Amino acid sequence: MTHIVILGAGIGGMPMAYEMREMARPGDKITVISKDSKFHFTPSNPWVAVNWRKRDDIEIDCATALAKKKIDFIGVAAKRVHPDKNQIELEDGRSVDYDYLIIATGPKLAFDEVEGLGPHGHTQSICHVDHAVEAEKDWQEFVKNPGHIVVGAVQGASCYGPAYEYAMIMDTDLRKRKIRDKVPMTFVTAEPYIGHLGLGGVGDSKGLMESVMRDRHIKWICNAKTTKVEAGKMYVTEHNDDGTPKKEHVLDFKYSMMLPAFKGIDAVFGIEGLTNPRGMILIDQHQRNPKFKNIYGVGVCVAIPPVEATPVPTGAPKTGYMIESMVTATAHNIRDELSGKEPSTKATWNALCLADFGDTGACFVALPQIPPRNVNWYSEGKWVHLAKIAFEKYFMRKMKKGTSEPLFEKLVMNALGIMKLKDK
Numbered sequence: 001m002t003h004i005v006i007l008g009a010g011i012g013g014m015p016m017a018y019e020m021r022e023m024a025r026p027g028d029k030i031t032v033i034s035k036d037s038k039f040h041f042t043p044s045n046p047w048v049a050v051n052w053r054k055r056d057d058i059e060i061d062c063a064t065a066l067a068k069k070k071i072d073f074i075g076v077a078a079k080r081v082h083p084d085k086n087q088i089e090l091e092d093g094r095s096v097d098y099d100y101l102i103i104a105t106g107p108k109l110a111f112d113e114v115e116g117l118g119p120h121g122h123t124q125s126i127c128h129v130d131h132a133v134e135a136e137k138d139w140q141e142f143v144k145n146p147g148h149i150v151v152g153a154v155q156g157a158s159c160y161g162p163a164y165e166y167a168m169i170m171d172t173d174l175r176k177r178k179i180r181d182k183v184p185m186t187f188v189t190a191e192p193y194i195g196h197l198g199l200g201g202v203g204d205s206k207g208l209m210e211s212v213m214r215d216r217h218i219k220w221i222c223n224a225k226t227t228k229v230e231a232g233k234m235y236v237t238e239h240n241d242d243g244t245p246k247k248e249h250v251l252d253f254k255y256s257m258m259l260p261a262f263k264g265i266d267a268v269f270g271i272e273g274l275t276n277p278r279g280m281i282l283i284d285q286h287q288r289n290p291k292f293k294n295i296y297g298v299g300v301c302v303a304i305p306p307v308e309a310t311p312v313p314t315g316a317p318k319t320g321y322m323i324e325s326m327v328t329a330t331a332h333n334i335r336d337e338l339s340g341k342e343p344s345t346k347a348t349w350n351a352l353c354l355a356d357f358g359d360t361g362a363c364f365v366a367l368p369q370i371p372p373r374n375v376n377w378y379s380e381g382k383w384v385h386l387a388k389i390a391f392e393k394y395f396m397r398k399m400k401k402g403t404s405e406p407l408f409e410k411l412v413m414n415a416l417g418i419m420k421l422k423d424k
Contacts, residue, residue, distance in 0.1 A: 002028045002338060005088065005096060007078055007267075008104035009034035009062045011042055012299030012323045016104050018402050019331040021069045025338060032066055033088065033096065035077035039065070039399055040129040043320070044392050046166040046356070048132035049257070050139055050173045055129050058392070060399050069402040078105075078267040083274055083292040088267075100334055102296045103281050104327075107262030108269075114154050116229030117260060123229055124257040126166055135257060139170075146179055147254030150234050152188035154226040156261030158315025159300075160189065160197045161353045163259050164209065171216045172358025180217075186251060187213065187220040188236055188258070190312040194220055198317045199351060200307045200371055202364040203378040212357065212380075221249060223311045226258065234258075243311040262315065264301060276303045286343035287330045296334065298326040307370055321352035322369065354388045361385040 004024060006016050009032050017032050024030060038059040047053040063073040074096065080089045081101070088096045109127050111118030118125055124138060125131035151167045153160050167187055174180040187194070195201055195209035213220055223239040223246070234256065236249040263269070264279020273291030276282055281297030282289055289295040300318045307316050325347040333343030351366040361384030367375035 002099045003097065004028060004030050004100045004102065004334065005098035006030070006032045006102045006104055007034075007081070007088065008032075008106060008299070008301070009036060009039055009073075010104065010106050010299070011320060012104035012106070012301075012327060013102075014039050014062070014065075014399055015324065016102055016298055016327045016330065017066060017071050018069060019327055020102070020334065021071055021402075023331040023335040028338070029072070031072040031074060031096065031098075032062065033074045033076065033078060033090070034062060035075075035091075037062055037075040041392055041396055041399075042127075042129075043162075043354075043388070045126040045129055045132040046162060046169050048129060049124070049126050049135040049166065050169055051136050052169070052173075055133055058396065059129065060396065065400055065402060078265075080266075081268050081271065081274070083271065083295060086294065098294075100294050100296070100337075102298060102330060102334075103268065103301055104298045105265050105267075106300045108265045108279070110156070110261040110263045113156070113261055114226050114229065114258075117154065117226070117258060121229055122231050122256070123234075124255070125260070126162055126257060127259065138255065142255040143174070143177060143179065145254070146174070146182045147184075148252055149183055149185045150188055150251050150253040150256040151185065151258070152224070153190060153259040154261060155190040155224075156313045156315060157190060157259045158198050158262055159259060159317050160191060160314075161317065161319075161355050163187070163189065163257075165356050166257055167218060168212070168216065168355075168357035171218065185216075185218045187218050188224045188226065188234070188251070189220070189222055190224060190310070190314050191222055192241070192310045192312075192314075193222055196310075196314070197353065197364065198307065198314050199364075199366055199369060202351070202353075202366045203376050205362075205364060205378055208362060208378060208380060212362070224249075225312050229256070229258075239311045241311055262300065278303070280304075285346050286333050287326055287347060288333065288343060296330045298330050299323045302326070316369065317351065317353075319351045319353055319369075322347070322349050325349065354384055354391065356385050356388045359385060361388065363387070 041058040044058040077091045124135035195205035225237045228235040234251045238247045240246045269279035280303035283297045329345040329347040332345040351369040353364040355362045362380040
């Protein structure tokens, strides 16, 4: 019997468990370890933050769902991974031995890198459902006495889609309440231009997103480094294209949500050969760590270089489609190893972003993620908003049933089908 341990139970970890169960041999044991006892559909957090969803709508109990597939679950955080001993030390003092380890933890949110940032500071977050629930409480107070909103992503952030989504969702919610005219809004981002998305742009995302922002009366500051946040006040340095400081901004706000930079979780941070200096998992073309050959990495926790150098540091996003392909490749490669073969499957590393704008939306497809690309396409319309709602339902059903159905791949194929129809 081989023991395969998956660390993390999120967008990467749960599908990883299901696909690994299908690919592993009948006698192999699979265990999922996570600090969270429930799976949350993270892409729905912006809706939770304005009370368009309740947390119960987007979460399921991990142990119950995994048990249906005879997968063990330990709802305790990992304290430290010991690759030299093939062992995970848990926060409750227990240790778990493994033959193969798949790290799918997602990131540690680096709020501490900007003074006053985050839920324990002066800004909100939608990175975790717990944060979104707290953001919604402040949102309900804010709409009673509205004012200036500052929303965006700080330097080093690598996931920009949710910031744009939340800006548009707040705008839509305010219009529904008939108080949008009382709320100036400023988008602050490390991106060199609106619509960069950490991808160097996709299609005419720059023109599209600038147009959307103008239509919704949202001002923006790009090449922005957020230096400090105080109660109701954000300090931002805007930079020139050569990286030199251009202008200092002091932005007053009544409500703010800023996405942080990501780094690796404490359980792996600083392990030589396993992580890069930010604590992200080093992997080869087969998702396998080059030093510790029985450790694989999938999802947001893996180390991927930026798509391009930018005046203010930006990271590359790991979208759901990319994560899904990492999961599938890892499951096949571990199966190869169990059969005495060398890993041979590579993830596609394509990018798909469904950006919901509250009552409409935009879809971006980059194949592959890093230019030059075979497909560099976007589309906009109400269909994207409806597609994201439908996808949420399908993905939650997938998690409850324990299926490894490749939903992101189907979504991309449908999007490309729409593109071909438009071309005709």
